[in-house]
Amino acid sequence: AKDGYQLWLSYEKIEESKLRQEVGQLFSGIYFFAQNPTYDIIKEEFTRSAEGFLDQKANFLSTRDGDFKLLVGTRSELSQYLGLSQQAEIKNLGEEGYWRGPLEINGKKVYIITGNSPIGVLYGSFDFLKSIQMGEFDLNAENSDQPKVQLRMLNHWDNLDRTVERGYAGFSIWDWHKLPGYIDPRYIDYARANASLGINAVSLTNVNANAWILREDFIEKVKVLADLFRPYGIKVYLTARFSAPIEMGNLETADPLDSDVQAFWKERVQMIYQHIPDFGGFLVKANSEGQPGPHEYGRNHAEGANMLAEALAPFGGNVIWRAFVYSHEIDEDRHKQANLEFEPLDGKFLENVIIQVKNGAIDFQPREPFHPLFGAVDETNLGMEFQITQEYLGQATQLVYLGPMWEEILNTKTYRPGPSSTVASIIDGSDSGQKLTLMAGVSNIGTDRNWTGHLFGQANWYAFGKMAWNPYQDAESIASEWIKLTFGHEQTLLSSIQNIMMESHEAAVNYMTPMGLHHLMGRSHHYGPGPWVEGGRADWTSLYYHKADSQGIGFDRTSSGSNALGQYAPEIVKEWSDPTQIPEKYLLWFHHIPWDFQMKSGKTLWEEMTLHYDSGVKTALEMKKNWQKLEGQLDEERFHHVNQLLSVQIEEARWWRNACLLYFQTFSGKPFPDEIEKPE
Ligand code: GCW
Numbered sequence: 001a002k003d004g005y006q007l008w009l010s011y012e013k014i015e016e017s018k019l020r021q022e023v024g025q026l027f028s029g030i031y032f033f034a035q036n037p038t039y040d041i042i043k044e045e046f047t048r049s050a051e052g053f054l055d056q057k058a059n060f061l062s063t064r065d066g067d068f069k070l071l072v073g074t075r076s077e078l079s080q081y082l083g084l085s086q087q088a089e090i091k092n093l094g095e096e097g098y099w100r101g102p103l104e105i106n107g108k109k110v111y112i113i114t115g116n117s118p119i120g121v122l123y124g125s126f127d128f129l130k131s132i133q134m135g136e137f138d139l140n141a142e143n144s145d146q147p148k149v150q151l152r153m154l155n156h157w158d159n160l161d162r163t164v165e166r167g168y169a170g171f172s173i174w175d176w177h178k179l180p181g182y183i184d185p186r187y188i189d190y191a192r193a194n195a196s197l198g199i200n201a202v203s204l205t206n207v208n209a210n211a212w213i214l215r216e217d218f219i220e221k222v223k224v225l226a227d228l229f230r231p232y233g234i235k236v237y238l239t240a241r242f243s244a245p246i247e248m249g250n251l252e253t254a255d256p257l258d259s260d261v262q263a264f265w266k267e268r269v270q271m272i273y274q275h276i277p278d279f280g281g282f283l284v285k286a287n288s289e290g291q292p293g294p295h296e297y298g299r300n301h302a303e304g305a306n307m308l309a310e311a312l313a314p315f316g317g318n319v320i321w322r323a324f325v326y327s328h329e330i331d332e333d334r335h336k337q338a339n340l341e342f343e344p345l346d347g348k349f350l351e352n353v354i355i356q357v358k359n360g361a362i363d364f365q366p367r368e369p370f371h372p373l374f375g376a377v378d379e380t381n382l383g384m385e386f387q388i389t390q391e392y393l394g395q396a397t398q399l400v401y402l403g404p405m406w407e408e409i410l411n412t413k414t415y416r417p418g419p420s421s422t423v424a425s426i427i428d429g430s431d432s433g434q435k436l437t438l439m440a441g442v443s444n445i446g447t448d449r450n451w452t453g454h455l456f457g458q459a460n461w462y463a464f465g466k467m468a469w470n471p472y473q474d475a476e477s478i479a480s481e482w483i484k485l486t487f488g489h490e491q492t493l494l495s496s497i498q499n500i501m502m503e504s505h506e507a508a509v510n511y512m513t514p515m516g517l518h519h520l521m522g523r524s525h526h527y528g529p530g531p532w533v534e535g536g537r538a539d540w541t542s543l544y545y546h547k548a549d550s551q552g553i554g555f556d557r558t559s560s561g562s563n564a565l566g567q568y569a570p571e572i573v574k575e576w577s578d579p580t581q582i583p584e585k586y587l588l589w590f591h592h593i594p595w596d597f598q599m600k601s602g603k604t605l606w607e608e609m610t611l612h613y614d615s616g617v618k619t620a621l622e623m624k625k626n627w628q629k630l631e632g633q634l635d636e637e638r639f640h641h642v643n644q645l646l647s648v649q650i651e652e653a654r655w656w657r658n659a660c661l662l663y664f665q666t667f668s669g670k671p672f673p674d675e676i677e678k679p680e
Contacts, residue, residue, distance in 0.1 A: 002635040004450030007193050007458055008485035011052025011133060022139050023132055024054050026070040026111055031061045033073030037231035038118035042072060042125045049129050071112045074121060078114050081105050090114060097146030098124025102139060111139065119233035126196040134484040148428040151438040152468035153201035154194065155283065160210050166389050168396035169446035169453035174204060179221035187228050195232040197465025202234060207285035207322065209239035211247045214268055223275040235280035237320065240308065242284065243292035255297035256307035269311040281317035282308055288325040301341060302348035309350040320383065320438065323357040323373055328537040333562035335361040339372050347379035354381040354436050359409045364392050365518040366509045367405065369586050372567035374423050375414035383438025384427045388460050390444065391526050393508055396453030398649045399623065399642065400508045401501035403463040403475025410471045415569035424471035439468035455641055459501065476502060493633050500623045511616025511653040515609060516554065516589030519545040520660060528652065529659035548667040552595050554588030565590055595668045606668045613657040614676035620653040
């Protein structure tokens, strides 16, 4: 069934006869140089794909004397066949890199897949299968690659009761109740999917953490998952609740400088490593949105993080400490708070600590300028946190491809530490020089048959994995890969779906929060518009963010306002301080602008805003129209699934446009231009 369960690994029948023949040959004589659990996985993948591609059995040779065609093994296992320069080339690819291509052995041409470790070989094998499925396999070409970021990680916001915070695809796939005894086959499919993208770390539990996960009976359950994931190259992390020493250690304090607290964590960590010798470490949300942390004891984030880091260091574990901190008690623009807390701590964090920073300073908005912490510190490891689950981007009813948004962030120039530095060159260590590197994505998967609720949510999981591997890869080429792997590589199908995907993010920005508007969503559920939301804590209201009044709209974050802009490099401050120079997409993020302000188009701010909202709706309509043209060109099951959701998306786009424009009109007092569909 085309229900999406197979993700991008469906290994559909190969139609081209030359490719069939070549691949059939390779699969007729496969030799593995050794035995290990990772190679078993590759064998299973070959078996499965030979069936799908060719309806043939993959033939594994037990000795090298047979008629081998495809050789699989590490560089050292293959060393007798590799020349010195080739060995050096492969060695340079690092632990997780791979090389695949033709090789001559005693005058006979064979194909090899190799790397420096079995995991590298696994990555090479997935890449090999992917190229076949995309119809792009070339028997004579050499292909090699290696990841640019060390930790490529999914963060699950999964609670122990299986609800998922900001999850829109059913419940958590972790069935804690049935673990450790029962292994849901889905765990394996999950690991395969991640490994096929190069994702090598997962944090299983919500950052709004429950201390119970650190109990030994839970660790025994976690161990089962860690054992399953290990041969796929995936390490397990857990979220650590900072107050665990009180909640489960019978201590009266969780003060990081208290020796009993330190001993509690050391014992806990030791217990975990007894069960899981390669445990990744802890992910921590502290002193943010009510989560406990070191501030309760007058300690700072470095003191908190380092205490955990010391407990983990002897075992090689890491602390991933989140920079998503803000407090309504601090009378500062929320935008500024992470920098205010973390900049003074630069250089104070231990080596095995990495600060995980959301892409923007507020909260996974449809569009945000990059977070000013990137570039503001020199001696602190910084990792990226993207949100794959579409909390603020239509959740699971909307098709919004997030690749372009992530690409935009990663490509933005920070001007620090070097004049040409970008966010990508900081997080991959190339400009920042940091040794520990990380890209994390808040997972969008759940128990839904197709994993992600909306089929196109899969593309976001896919794109995240690809960008974590290589933060310089462009969103369009990733979309094209995903489409080929998901729908096949027929040209019109490919280009139509690609167009739909590539315009979807800008469309969502337009009908939700154009021109730098942000956080206008319905209160707490964040579904649909709520620009009128007020009351309670200021930084959870919409009024706090848009500040519309009869004069104009937008948040003055320049030096005449909160001066959050001052946290960026001088080059940015200079350009963005001027409302006529700042990219218009960030205008209202940093400026309070009069309704009559003249935009680059010659139109007033008000007119331009109405056009943005309206064009978002128009694009949503276009997307559906273009999708409908594909009827009959793909299976009905997926066609209807997406088609229905696109209708919902159009409704929601109109809802957003109408709600926001009618609301903002109460301030602007201006009419709607004739060319837009009248909001009502
Ligand atoms: O985006 C916000 C969400 C919260 C989330 C928080 C965070 C896990 O609305 O649900 O809590 O961010 O990132 O910690």
